[in-house]
Amino acid sequence: MRSVGIGFVAAATAAAVGFLIVPALILGAPLEPVMGFVQKIFYFHVPCATVLFLSTFVCAGGSIAYLFKGSEAGDRVAASAGELAVLFGLCTLVTGPLWGRKAWGVWWQWDARLTSALLLELIMIAYLLARRYGGPAGRKLSAALALFAAIDVPLVYKSVDIWRTVHPQTTVVPSLDPRMRPAFWSAFVLILLVWAVLFMVRLGLEGARAELASLRLEAEDMLETG
Amino acid sequence: MKKTNRWGRGWLLSVGGLAWLAPALAIGQEFQKVSGPLREELPATPFVAAAYGFIWIALLAYVVWLARGVGRVRKDLAELRGRISEQADRGGPRP
Numbered sequence: 242m243r244s245v246g247i248g249f250v251a252a253a254t255a256a257a258v259g260f261l262i263v264p265a266l267i268l269g270a271p272l273e274p275v276m277g278f279v280q281k282i283f284y285f286h287v288p289c290a291t292v293l294f295l296s297t298f299v300c301a302g303g304s305i306a307y308l309f310k311g312s313e314a315g316d317r318v319a320a321s322a323g324e325l326a327v328l329f330g331l332c333t334l335v336t337g338p339l340w341g342r343k344a345w346g347v348w349w350q351w352d353a354r355l356t357s358a359l360l361l362e363l364i365m366i367a368y369l370l371a372r373r374y375g376g377p378a379g380r381k382l383s384a385a386l387a388l389f390a391a392i393d394v395p396l397v398y399k400s401v402d403i404w405r406t407v408h409p410q411t412t413v414v415p416s417l418d419p420r421m422r423p424a425f426w427s428a429f430v431l432i433l434l435v436w437a438v439l440f441m442v443r444l445g446l447e448g449a450r451a452e453l454a455s456l457r458l459e460a461e462d463m464l465e466t467g
Numbered sequence: 468m469k470k471t472n473r474w475g476r477g478w479l480l481s482v483g484g485l486a487w488l489a490p491a492l493a494i495g496q497e498f499q500k501v502s503g504p505l506r507e508e509l510p511a512t513p514f515v516a517a518a519y520g521f522i523w524i525a526l527l528a529y530v531v532w533l534a535r536g537v538g539r540v541r542k543d544l545a546e547l548r549g550r551i552s553e554q555a556d557r558g559g560p561r562p
Contacts, residue, residue, distance in 0.1 A: 260523065264519065277511055278511035278512065278515060279511035279514050279515060281515050282514065282515055282518045282519075285518065285519065285522055286518070289522065328525060328526075328529055331525060332521065332522050332525055332526075335518070335521050335525075336518040336521065336522065339514045339515075339517050339518045339521075340514065340518065342509070342514060343509055343511055343514050435526065439526075439529065439530070439533070442533055442537070443533060445537070446533065446536055446537050446540060449537070449540045449541070449544065450540055452544065453540055453543055453544050453547065456544065456547045456548065456551065457547065459551065460547060460550060460551055460554075463551065463554050463555075464554075
């Protein structure tokens with residue numbers, strides 16, 4: 242539990258430092274000639290989407306360990322990452338339409354990228370709901386859902402290259418103007434750091450809950466035998 | 468004869484009214500030339516501010532929710548450990 246406390250301090254520090262430095266770097270980056278100021282959403286939208294993919298893969302990895310080896314630690318990793326996937330997925334799906342409304346003139350388009358990303362978010366929400374309300378089989382059911390979510394990730398990523406969509410292609414980041422790169426990569430590292438710390442804290446909480454559950458069982462045993 | 472005059476007057480009034488309204492109707496159906504510098508209809512700043520605001524509020528809300536969860540589990544663990552050691556002191560079997 243001590244590591245949880247340290248994690249909170251680290252999360253708060255990272256968020257505070259990031260809140261001060263990264264927006265300044267983003268504001269200082271040059272304006273994109275076609276979209277103008279609204280393109281600044283890109284600096285956080287893309288890192289949030291990347292972390293959504295990362296969380297989904299970590300969740301699927303933990304779920305595989307739980308499904309095929311019965312690993313309780315794997316299940317705890319999956320639960321923690323699943324929650325973060327929903328959080329960062331929500332950030333991606335809210336910031337995207339805000340950008341789209343100004344750049345495309347509409348809040349939403351049912352194109353391949355947006356629809357597959359929404360599907361991924363819905364699968365991850367279903368993952369959490371199955372864990373919470375699925376009863377005794379809930380954990381196994383949710384682990385299977387995490388595998389489907391992981392299959393959806395490459396589809397979401399490559400959808401802009403396979404189909405014609407209104408969304409920018411995957412070449413945007415590699416071909417980024419060198420003067421925009423410091424702002425983008427600092428925002429990327431910040432979001433990654435915040436994710437890592439939140440994941441660590443959430444995993445600690447899951448471990449503490451498991452300890453509490455086993456202690457409750459012990460206490461019940463004591464009451465029965467005593 | 469009187470009836471014909473009434474119809475004639477009605478017809479004249481309708482035509483006159485339409486002629487009077489015509490410029491106003493045309494304005495609604497024609498493109499208008501902009502005078503002065505063209506102003507952007509949708510300013511970008513509220514969208515950018517809303518996007519960044521949402522991310523930070525969502526992260527902050529999650530951290531608060533997490534902190535409350537950790538606090539609750541910590542309290543329950545301490546309470547349970549106390550009860551178990553109390554039970555053990557009374558002579559119950561030690562876990």
